Amino acid sequence: RAKSEGPGRSSIFDTSMHDQVRERIELEVALRQALAEDQLRVHYQPLVRLETGVPVGAEALVRWEHPERGAIPPMTFIPIAEDAGLIGSIGTWVRQEALRQLGVWRSEGVVGEDFYLSINVSPRQLSEPELPLIVSGEMLRYGVPAHCVALEMTESVMVDGSSVTARVLFELRELGVKLLIDDFGTGFSALGYLRRFPVTGVKIDRSFVIGLGANVEDDEIVRAVVAMSHALGLSVIAEGVETPLQREALYAIGVVNGQGWLWGAAVPAAEFAERWHHAAVATPEMPAMAALYG
Numbered sequence: 001r002a003k004s005e006g007p008g009r010s011s012i013f014d015t016s017m018h019d020q021v022r023e024r025i026e027l028e029v030a031l032r033q034a035l036a037e038d039q040l041r042v043h044y045q046p047l048v049r050l051e052t053g054v055p056v057g058a059e060a061l062v063r064w065e066h067p068e069r070g071a072i073p074p075m076t077f078i079p080i081a082e083d084a085g086l087i088g089s090i091g092t093w094v095r096q097e098a099l100r101q102l103g104v105w106r107s108e109g110v111v112g113e114d115f116y117l118s119i120n121v122s123p124r125q126l127s128e129p130e131l132p133l134i135v136s137g138e139m140l141r142y143g144v145p146a147h148c149v150a151l152e153m154t155e156s157v158m159v160d161g162s163s164v165t166a167r168v169l170f171e172l173r174e175l176g177v178k179l180l181i182d183d184f185g186t187g188f189s190a191l192g193y194l195r196r197f198p199v200t201g202v203k204i205d206r207s208f209v210i211g212l213g214a215n216v217e218d219d220e221i222v223r224a225v226v227a228m229s230h231a232l233g234l235s236v237i238a239e240g241v242e243t244p245l246q247r248e249a250l251y252a253i254g255v256v257n258g259q260g261w262l263w264g265a266a267v268p269a270a271e272f273a274e275r276w277h278h279a280a281v282a283t284p285e286m287p288a289m290a291a292l293y294g
């Protein structure tokens, strides 16, 4: 990277590089403190049936409120956590908090029997051979059945993953946990991994959803992705749905579930329960697709 900046820019580069390194170290120190002092939170965003707007589940998204700097987005601190070896601790904290919350919601009747929480996992977490055992212990402790848990991972996990990762994924799937490919369509070169790994669904990245209903090519790309996913028996969730036009286009294509600001952003647990209480009843995740295609 330094070379491509060219000669004569090196001093500017050194300065900004120095600032970046300092910023990173500061954030890393602060992040360790955040973990120790309980500054992290989990927010929940509904995953809804496009047809009805009723949630079938929610995605758990980590939030960090820095005491001086305010909210720091996960896109900023998750990569730092990964580099600093903190992602295991953060991931464990998020997962336990989310499963605990789901256990509470289930026992209070806030959500139905099949309502599931979808939790993001980093590649490093999936190379931990003990993960399936740990997750199964947590599900037992919080009274959450495996079909109410989904783990979201990017496709790089399957493209770069070791044999340990493969075993972890098969063991998680054997438990009954759903395995979703996050940001689907943004990084792959070959789709063979969809057959080689026990993936249960894909989340179509927001970048493909943006132009839906307005850009014919985007419609065709999503149509092809959905047809292939359904042919492989995979569930489909569309990410980043913001407009009624996008929702209509997705519904016409045969997508069943979506997520986005059209229904609501991620909010704290109490707000989620207040907003969606009694709405989140049991609904099948994939009804007869034939009926939708007509």
Ligand code: C2E
Residues within 6 Å of the ligand: 045, 060, 061, 062, 073, 074, 075, 078, 091, 094, 120, 121, 122, 152, 182, 183, 206, 239, 240, 241, 242, 259, 260, 261, 262, 265, 266
């Ligand atoms: P992601 O897993 O793809 O999550 C979806 C992101 O899109 C979230 O951003 C969400 O707030 C945002 N979003 C949802 N609906 C809309 C919409 O309609 N329009 C737009 N423009 N955005 C929407 P967020 O919460 O900032 O998270 C960013 C990323 O950070 C996540 O992307 C995920 O990769 C990562 N992340 C978040 N929480 C965790 C975690 O607990 N563990 C790990 N490993 N990664 C996490």
Ligand code: MG
Residues within 6 Å of the ligand: 059, 120, 152, 182
């Ligand atoms: Mg995600």
Ligand code: MG
Residues within 6 Å of the ligand: 182, 183, 203, 239
């Ligand atoms: Mg995503």
Ligand code: MG
Residues within 6 Å of the ligand: 182, 183, 205, 206, 239
């Ligand atoms: Mg995304």
